[in-house]
Amino acid sequence: MKRIAVIVRATHPDRVSEALRAAVGLSLRGDRVHVVLAAAARAACDEEPHRARAARALATLRMLGHDVIDGDSSAEADAVRTADAIEVWT
Amino acid sequence: MSTRRLALVVTTAPERGDLARALALARAARAADIEVGMFIMDQAVAGLPAARAHTAALAALDCDLVACASSAHARGLGEADVGMLLGSQDDHAALVHAADRVVAFT
Numbered sequence: 374m375k376r377i378a379v380i381v382r383a384t385h386p387d388r389v390s391e392a393l394r395a396a397v398g399l400s401l402r403g404d405r406v407h408v409v410l411a412a413a414a415r416a417a418c419d420e421e422p423h424r425a426r427a428a429r430a431l432a433t434l435r436m437l438g439h440d441v442i443d444g445d446s447s448a449e450a451d452a453v454r455t456a457d458a459i460e461v462w463t
Numbered sequence: 464m465s466t467r468r469l470a471l472v473v474t475t476a477p478e479r480g481d482l483a484r485a486l487a488l489a490r491a492a493r494a495a496d497i498e499v500g501m502f503i504m505d506q507a508v509a510g511l512p513a514a515r516a517h518t519a520a521l522a523a524l525d526c527d528l529v530a531c532a533s534s535a536h537a538r539g540l541g542e543a544d545v546g547m548l549l550g551s552q553d554d555h556a557a558l559v560h561a562a563d564r565v566v567a568f569t
């Protein structure tokens with residue numbers, strides 16, 4: 374089982390939505406996904422009409438037991454340090 | 464020696480130039496006898512029609528190339544347009560899961 378870090382630094386809601394869709398997708402083969410949302414990405418999640426879709430992706434990840442946190446560069450560094458694979462979405 | 468496998472993920476808009484970088488990296492990896500798989504999604508799929516000659520060359524070198532069907536269809540692109548198999552996030556997951564190294568242009 375791999376540990377995959379998905380760092381979401383994107384600010385455009387469409388990009389954030391795609392990053393979260395990718396994060397959900399990355400969980401499909403049994404790997405552990407750790408999502409870190411930068412402040413701007415979190416704000417983008419709350420923008421309409423993206424709010425429901427983002428909320429669903431975040432809820433799915435949590436329901437499946439994956440970590441989703443709102444984090445700063447320190448949280449990003451922690452996620453990266455323990456990851457086998459990393460995707461940084463900008 | 465066991466075969467090494469490189470996964471390349473590209474999601475950025477064509478004007479970023481990341482697709483070209485990933486394709487070049489794929490060619491270099493194949494020259495070093497490293498197996499290569501690529502998954503292209505989101506804004507990056509828009510660059511695939513113009514890159515068909517390059518992706519066809521990589522396919523001829525046994526690279527596994529998959530574009531996200533959702534991303535392609537959202538941009539009015541079909542398999543013939545992108546020049547590779549249209550797949551899903553499961554392909555993304557499988558590629559990353561199986562790889563020894565992942566380089567993500569995201």
